[in-house]
Amino acid sequence: QVQLVESGGALVRPGGSLRLSCEASGFIFSDFYMSWLRQAPGKGLEWISYINWNSRYIHYADSVRGRFTISRDNARTSVYLQMDSLTAEDTGVYYCARAANSGSLFADSWGQGTPVSVSS
Amino acid sequence: EIVLTQSPATLSVSPGERATLSCRASQNVRDNVAWYRQKPGQTPELLIYGASTRAAGIPARFTGNGSGTEFTLTISSLQSEDYAVYYCHQYEGWPPGLTFGAGTKVEI
Numbered sequence: 001q002v003q004l005v006e007s008g009g010a011l012v013r014p015g016g017s018l019r020l021s022c023e024a025s026g027f028i029f030s031d032f033y034m035s036w037l038r039q040a041p042g043k044g045l046e047w048i049s050y051i052n053w054n055s056r057y058i059h060y061a062d063s064v065r066g067r068f069t070i071s072r073d074n075a076r077t078s079v080y081l082q083m084d085s086l087t088a089e090d091t092g093v094y095y096c097a098r099a100a101n102s103g104s105l106f107a108d109s110w111g112q113g114t115p116v117s118v119s120s
Numbered sequence: 121e122i123v124l125t126q127s128p129a130t131l132s133v134s135p136g137e138r139a140t141l142s143c144r145a146s147q148n149v150r151d152n153v154a155w156y157r158q159k160p161g162q163t164p165e166l167l168i169y170g171a172s173t174r175a176a177g178i179p180a181r182f183t184g185n186g187s188g189t190e191f192t193l194t195i196s197s198l199q200s201e202d203y204a205v206y207y208c209h210q211y212e213g214w215p216p217g218l219t220f221g222a223g224t225k226v227e228i
Contacts, residue, residue, distance in 0.1 A: 044207060044220055045164060045207055045209075045223075046220065047218035047219070050218075059215045059217075095163065095164075104152065104211055105216055105218060106154040106169055106211045108166050108175065109166075112163055
């Protein structure tokens with residue numbers, strides 16, 4: 001079955017950087033768009049970014065554009081999120097998700113999430 | 121950005137009763153709406169996509185309806201595992217700027 005395992009979450013100071021990883025299994029990774037989403041403590045869901053199979057199509061939410069970078073390695077069946085210039089507003093649980101298909105990018109499978117805390 | 125407004129914010133329902141959750145989009149999203157259930161401390165779970173198609177393994181008590189700007193999720197008979205927060209989600213357009221509603225909490 002589909003498995004997505006995130007890692008890399010940590011406590012980081014404002015202005016710092018962090019790189020999240022998500023390893024996928026149970027499906028043909030290179031066939032799917034992949035996304036990152038997040039959830040601030042006690043808040044709702046926010047989509048952050050998605051990337052297509054060959055990394056040619058990448059999009060970001062306005063809240064992270066210019067600070068976050070999504071990438072993928074199909075050989076390692078992994079997707080990454082490089083986060084720079086972090087602020088307290090970036091605190092939350094970060095989820096890796098598989099998009100259902102190239103025409104409909106809702107997430108049909110989610111990882112368990114990795115927590116990120118930005119605090120001095 | 122397409123804004124999704126969910127109502128009510130909190131819905132109190134007794135076990136076995138029906139619950140109807142609403143989601144309104146700020147512009148036409150056709151049928152590009154999904155619904156998720158998030159139980160306390162757990163990952164969101166896909167219930168409905170394409171406004172009305174149940175995801176694999178989702179029981180028939182969940183029904184999605186709507187198109188354009190008005191959508192509903194109906195749970196016909198609340199079970200204990202249904203007390204959770206429900207989010208609507210739109211994925212219209214290309215490239216789609218994906219957005220979520222603020223959620224409806226279903227409580228006993």
